[in-house]
Amino acid sequence: MSQEAAPFLFAPDPARAEADALYLELDGWEGPLDLLLDLARRQKVDLLQISILALVDQYLAYIDQAGAMKLELAADYLVMAAWLAYLKSAMLLPKAAQEDPSPEELALRLQLRLQRLGAMREAAARLMGRDRIGRDVFVRGAPEGLRTDRKISWRSDIFALIQAYGQVKARAAPRIYHVANRPVMTLDSALERVSAMLGVTLEWMEIRDFLPPHATPELKRSALASSFVAALELTKRGRAELEQDGAFAPLRIRRLKDAAPA
């Protein structure tokens, strides 16, 4: 390992495979499997044929060396180192003493993982080596661009226009209020009717009986109101008296005896 100012931050170097230095690439994050894969590659064998023990030895030697150089090691490295040390000891023990999973299985698993990582690293390299846009092939430098302008087409018509103007003018014009000719019974005509009907008898009569029999509901309401006011008026004049048993009970009226018929 070379003695650079930042001993564990070596720039990636194409010639690194030749160098016997192991290194951590913190920027590109080379981790334990990565390192193992590198070690496996150096054995120049099929990943399924590699000697796990040799791999373990190399890895542990690397960790030792790093320790000797007082390099800070990522936790991953130390976990992997501990696991590998365990694996190594298990493989050195007699088979009978093995627990499940066997060290062979652990080694196989490790090999399979390395194989998969190796495959992906190779795939990544091939991917990066393709003709890439912006490096090997180029798209049009100054495309005119396609534009779909959403244009609103406003619609209206002459009637809407003059109607709108009419409304504006009507709103602005001095307002003249016309009261519509509603079917009503005026107070005068109610007074007339009630007086006339009171003249007929001295008995109590319900005020509802004074209403015109065939009136529409609107006219009936108006007649009731007018007749009530007429009844109050006649009572005030001392010509009739009113009687009611309770709120909203039938309202009765009769002519006062002394009073002359209207």
Next chain:
Amino acid sequence: MSEGPPEEPDMLERAVEATLFASEEPLAVDAISAHLGGLAPADVRDALACLEMRYRARGVHLVERGGRWHFETAPDLAHLMRREKEQVRRLSRAATEVLAIIAYHEPVSRAEIESIRGVQTSAGTLDVLMEAGWVRLAGRREVPGRPVIYATTPQFLDHFGLASRRDLPGIDELRAAGLLDPVDEAMEAALEGVVRFDPDEADDEGHRDG
């Protein structure tokens, strides 16, 4: 293609083609030749001439403007590059009123429009009318504050089927058509119509007066 370039473009022509295609700006012959490692300008010119001819019938043309070359879509296809999607929308009530006021009173300022309408007019309303192409700025009124004044456009007359603004019905005609009746009165008329259907009505008339 018979008179012009050979069937298969050569490497040089292809290189010039790719260079111009990828360039972010039109390139002069010198610039192309520099890009291609100091190719002889005469060769570049030959390649450009071949390419220009090759692309003549295409949807894309190679053109020279002020000594610099670039690809552009064929002029007859320009309409395809900028597509307009029309969306028909009916003018809002407020906008129709403002338009009507401008049409009847033009040229008219915004303050005048508001005083006629009796309500404030949002700036967006006038924008819509100008976007529709029916209203235009018609200068400024020479009064204090010099307000902008608005008038209608020929497109306005077109759209509304008017030969001229004089075709707009006058106040008397509007009145005759019932268009000047206040809204309340129109309502009243409508309601009365509903009441009238009552057969007792005639009978009641008698009672009312009786």
Next chain:
Amino acid sequence: MSEGPPEEPDMLERAVEATLFASEEPLAVDAISAHLGGLAPADVRDALACLEMRYRARGVHLVERGGRWHFETAPDLAHLMRREKEQVRRLSRAATEVLAIIAYHEPVSRAEIESIRGVQTSAGTLDVLMEAGWVRLAGRREVPGRPVIYATTPQFLDHFGLASRRDLPGIDELRAAGLLDPVDEAMEAALEGVVRFDPDEADDEGHRDG
């Protein structure tokens, strides 16, 4: 050119050509047909096929990437084009590995990526890939914890010149060799058959002492 398209491109072909030339991004058949006012997709496809053939010998090629079409400079001219500034961002090795893992395994969770790489993946790595527009969030895996899963984008296919994910270099071989299967599955497969690695083990035993 004899087997392929007619000498003179027709209007439809020219329109498709111009549209793709002018577009700022690759276009799917549907988008082209919509842009050209609802042209039948079959006609667009015919035009694309003609154009693709027409441009094969040229300095610019018409290519399909993930169902979207665009023009790009011919790959064999790369050495000439590289003269211009390189526009590609340099990816860290970690990022290239993560990208490859996502592309070959998609959709894939971060935990799965990490189990292949054997190390934690810093958040920045995935960010870089997403910022480049090559990787996207592809929902969640319906397993406990519902981890987010990642997949590649159409821009990824564009950038690396892949017609589809099936074009990923060596993907068929990797799949056939079971190298895209999780380690657990591979373990089962290996343990089921003759334990292939036993004979080597004997060999390793030798090394161990050596």
